Amino acid sequence: MTRTPLLAACLLTILPIVAGCKIVKNPDPNDVAQSAAQMTDAERMAVLAQDVYEPKLLPYMDDKARAITNILAAIATDLxxxxxTFGIPKASEGSPWNFVAKGQGVVVASNRTSRAAKLEVDVTGDSKADLTVQLGPVIKGTALRDSASFFVFTDFRDQIEFAKLARALNDVASAAIDLPEGDLIGQSVRFTGAFSLPKQRDPILLVPVQIAVED
Known part of the structure; x- marks a missing residue:
């Protein structure tokens, strides 16, 4: 057999094998960056919030949380x-204090039907609400973002993007809440969460990262 027919025979043998193979390209980092660039601010911040919430934010909150009764007693004396003593260092002068708190209390009032669902909780035993636990999905404030020291404003493009991060974190926190149906009045709940307090007498609106009905 001459060289040419032999080469042709080899190619005929190899072609079916090649035809059955699929070439898989390695991911291009530029494609990932391009996809991120095509997202809106809200979409990008939603992805970031999901990515950091369980592996980073929850352990941070658990480590930083201080007893709510001690915090409230200190606030009553001097904010x-x-x-x-108990707060997260301020990002800038004039910013409100942010606190990460844990504790338990009795639900004395409840609104589970509103989109701004909430529980009013007594933690001091006087049958009066000491704080509001926000259940959402509409949650006020930026306490989760601002109490986490690893979120730094200068790491973000502008104030709008930073604000959308706060909203995204609130959304993730609200979606993670798993409480029994009903108003829960008279039930004891245990919680960990964050709140901001601009002035001493302002209402305490806590965003929970953990909340459960006590047995």
């Missing part, structure tokens, strides 16, 4: 001293 700034309470912030210095």
């Amino acid at each position: 700034d001293k309470a912030g210095e």
